[in-house]
Amino acid sequence: MILLSILILVIVAGVYMLYSFIFGAAYFPSYDIQSLRRAVKKSLELFKDQDQIVFADLGSGFGRVCFEVVKIDHKIKCVGVEIDPIKVFWSRLMASIKRLEDRVVFIRGDIRKTDTRGFDIIYMFLWPGITREIEEKIFRDRGRTRVIISLEHPLRLGRVEKLGKYYIEYIS
Template identity: 30%
Template sequence: MDTAFTIFLIAVSIIAIVLIWIFWSFAIGAGWEPTSKKIVKKMMEMAEVNSDDVVYDLGSGDGRIVIEAAKRYNSMAVGIEADPIRVLWSRIMVRIFRLQNNVKITWKNIFNQDISDATVVTLFLWKNINQKLKPKLLGELKPGTRVVSYIWTFEGWEPVKADNYENIYLYIIGESDK
């Protein structure tokens, strides 16, 4: 086989894999855009995360929120991510920061994972996914559980706190959903 043609096939294959990876995120309901460290810090502060908390990040991407919760607040944290490449990356970062005792990254669909032990839930998903999550959050989370959403609100719920400049919204189960 001609070397130029082999290089062409490899390049096309790499491009195809990258495109599938990118569109996979959209197919499952949320494209990936990393949340800035500044926003992560504000989300944690708004939720008043502390060492007694169990923080769940739904659609955890590269793991930055759960890593921050464990590093800065000594919380237990669980990231749920459907993208296997981001799960692998997150697990590597958890090991690099030596947070294996505080952070667990799971490769799951957020709708099929039990989140009932969460005291704080963070998310940066699309509005329609937030709406689909409402019954799950109400059915599994205990009253008083804090839910922090970046960018998208929950229709019909009233935030307890809102940073309208940064688009961060804090909801509390049993208060916001009345």
């Protein structure tokens, strides 16, 4: 009975991991949160006249980035977009426990199909090819986005600064 339980657990874990890879949602958490804070603070200079700044974390995983960025400034509202329903459920639960439901929202969706026009700042830590695809989509959509922050993977369509392992792209 124990062996059967272990086998079922291994199969479920395998299917879950396979699901993540098929949908491009392999999980590796963002790191160097201190540099991310510096990148966001630097970006906030562009939004000093706004009452609210909408920050998006594309591929939000378990929500760590959203929970961190709302600590930076009371004007920031974070929207996490994640395809994995388990991570979305967990992130929503944590937002509720932390009493941040009014400032942090998690939606289940494919980041490649997400309407990015309503976001001021977009953060992503994705595979290089998907990073390029999303960057091109943001430029095509031409919404209100003025800053894109990418961990590790270079951005190339706007004016880009590098801060540690983060690339900060300014869109005019």
